Amino acid sequence: MSTPNNFHLLLFGATGDLAQRKLFPALYRAHAHDLLHPQARITAIGRSEPDTAAFLATLQQQAQNHLADDFNLQTWQTFCQRIDYLMLDVSQSQQFDVLATFAQSSDTVIAYLSTAPRFFADICQQLARVGLNTPNVRVVLEKPLGNDLDSSRHINAAVGEYFSENQIYRIDHYLGKEALQNLLPLRFGNPLFESVWNKDFIQSVQITVAETLGVGTRGAFYDRTGALRDMVQNHLLQMLCYTAMERPTSTHSDDIRNEKLKLLESLRIYTPAEVDTHAVRGQYTAAQGMNAYLDEADIAPDSRTETFVAAELYIDNPRWTGVPFYLRTGKRMAQKQAHIVINFKTDPHNPFAAVANRLTISLQPDETLTLRLNTKRTGSGMQSAPADMVLDLAAAANGRRMEAYELLLLEIIAGRLGLFNRRDELEAAWHWVMPLLERWQDPSAPAPQGYPAGSWGAAAAQTLLARNGDTWAENT
Numbered sequence: 001m002s003t004p005n006n007f008h009l010l011l012f013g014a015t016g017d018l019a020q021r022k023l024f025p026a027l028y029r030a031h032a033h034d035l036l037h038p039q040a041r042i043t044a045i046g047r048s049e050p051d052t053a054a055f056l057a058t059l060q061q062q063a064q065n066h067l068a069d070d071f072n073l074q075t076w077q078t079f080c081q082r083i084d085y086l087m088l089d090v091s092q093s094q095q096f097d098v099l100a101t102f103a104q105s106s107d108t109v110i111a112y113l114s115t116a117p118r119f120f121a122d123i124c125q126q127l128a129r130v131g132l133n134t135p136n137v138r139v140v141l142e143k144p145l146g147n148d149l150d151s152s153r154h155i156n157a158a159v160g161e162y163f164s165e166n167q168i169y170r171i172d173h174y175l176g177k178e179a180l181q182n183l184l185p186l187r188f189g190n191p192l193f194e195s196v197w198n199k200d201f202i203q204s205v206q207i208t209v210a211e212t213l214g215v216g217t218r219g220a221f222y223d224r225t226g227a228l229r230d231m232v233q234n235h236l237l238q239m240l241c242y243t244a245m246e247r248p249t250s251t252h253s254d255d256i257r258n259e260k261l262k263l264l265e266s267l268r269i270y271t272p273a274e275v276d277t278h279a280v281r282g283q284y285t286a287a288q289g290m291n292a293y294l295d296e297a298d299i300a301p302d303s304r305t306e307t308f309v310a311a312e313l314y315i316d317n318p319r320w321t322g323v324p325f326y327l328r329t330g331k332r333m334a335q336k337q338a339h340i341v342i343n344f345k346t347d348p349h350n351p352f353a354a355v356a357n358r359l360t361i362s363l364q365p366d367e368t369l370t371l372r373l374n375t376k377r378t379g380s381g382m383q384s385a386p387a388d389m390v391l392d393l394a395a396a397a398n399g400r401r402m403e404a405y406e407l408l409l410l411e412i413i414a415g416r417l418g419l420f421n422r423r424d425e426l427e428a429a430w431h432w433v434m435p436l437l438e439r440w441q442d443p444s445a446p447a448p449q450g451y452p453a454g455s456w457g458a459a460a461a462q463t464l465l466a467r468n469g470d471t472w473a474e475n476t
């Protein structure tokens with residue numbers, strides 16, 4: 001294996017939830033598997049700890065929790081030798097002066113902004129002021145990138161004043177999931193699938209990300225965000241891109257991103273009336289001993305924020321004309337599941353087909369491919385019966401599966417942009433989302449439909465499919 005690139009990571013927001021829960025455990029795992037350059041260093045930047053010793057003490061407690069069996073004290077101690085803590089208030093511009101020393105480094109400097117997006121522009125401006133925007137500097141932006149098209153444009157423009165597009169890594173951690181990336185070789189590397197991956201053979205597609213957790217301690221953030229911005233604008237639309245995009249001419253980052261952009265630009269944009277007929281929003285109510293959304297901490301008592309979204313989308317291009325794509329996501333749903341279901345067409349007059357073929361690509365909890373086939377029912381006579389062919393992707397891969405953040409961090413270190421959103425893609429995704437966002441802000445729009453915590457979401461989501469003669473996968 002070639003030596004990994006050396007780097008210096010400046011991690012802004014190092015005492016925050018994401019850094020402690022995901023980023024440091026990911027870096028630790030990469031360190032433990034010898035995937036980091038021996039001299040690579042991490043400067044953890046935050047406000048709430050006074051010094052390195054205090055920071056590392058808190059970090060260790062968190063890491064032990066999150067790493068569970070992967071935690072090894074000796075390895076942890078060698079990992080900590082890479083880390084210094086810097087107390088810095090990002091709203092105080094003169095405090096950035098200390099970072100000027102890093103500008104002399106000829107190694108890659110990675111400024112990871114795991115902070116609220118309202119600080120992105122100022123941090124970038126300050127980095128540039130102290131000389132940290134030379135071509136060896138990469139800047140990583142965490143979602144949410146804005147709360148609508150305008151604010152997203154504003155952030156991108158502000159960051160773009162100091163960094164060129166190929167220095168900017170916009171994170172969507174779903175792109176770090178192996179089972180999602182696997183869609184590209186699955187679709188384009190296997191003529192078996194590629195030849196039927198279109199409107200002639202596919203009846204409909206379902207993309208679901210269901211979570212069992214509620215909003216937990218994130219009420220204040222969630223209540224001004226909602227499921228449409230938190231999940232659909234990014235994770236679900238990225239899943240859609242990988243499912244439906246055309247074949248890129250190469251595996252080069254921009255070839256992949258160009259195809260994703262084209263796909264997003266082919267999405268049919270809805271009028272307000274179409275939003276009412278093609279999208280459903282829901283909010284969980286108390287059930288099975290779980291709180292209603294409205295009774296969670298930091299939620300406005302009359303909140304109309306959606307905790308569930310289902311939508312029917314159309315892609316206006318020759319491959320997909322007329323094929324409905326159903327997206328669905330929610331908190332407090334019946335099971336934690338993320339999957340893509342491809343429902344193939346069937347011929348009702350075919351005596352050998354008991355069921356339509358169905359390919360399920362599961363991202364979590366398991367990473368599997370399940371192909372529903374027609375087989376002969378055992379015994380005399382010739383009758384067909386459905387049977388599932390299941391491929392365990394993790395077992396087939398025969399190697400350690402990294403968590404999304406570890407894989408993405410290693411891509412950033414290697415300088416590969418393919419798993420990160422380009423500015424135009426992000427804005428195209430917002431463009432599709434905007435009519436829904438605007439309609440749902442209108443007081444005359446139907447209120448979110450209540451659904452019992454622990455269920456499969458708003459009943460209207462069933463009707464959405466039923467009128468096309470379709471059903472959500474868990475009901476078939």
Ligand code: BG6
Nearest residue numbers: 143173209211230231235338364
């Ligand atoms: C995050 C959202 O982007 O994704 C969370 O902000 C959500 O609300 C999370 O819980 C889901 O990620 P995963 O990888 O657990 O499916």
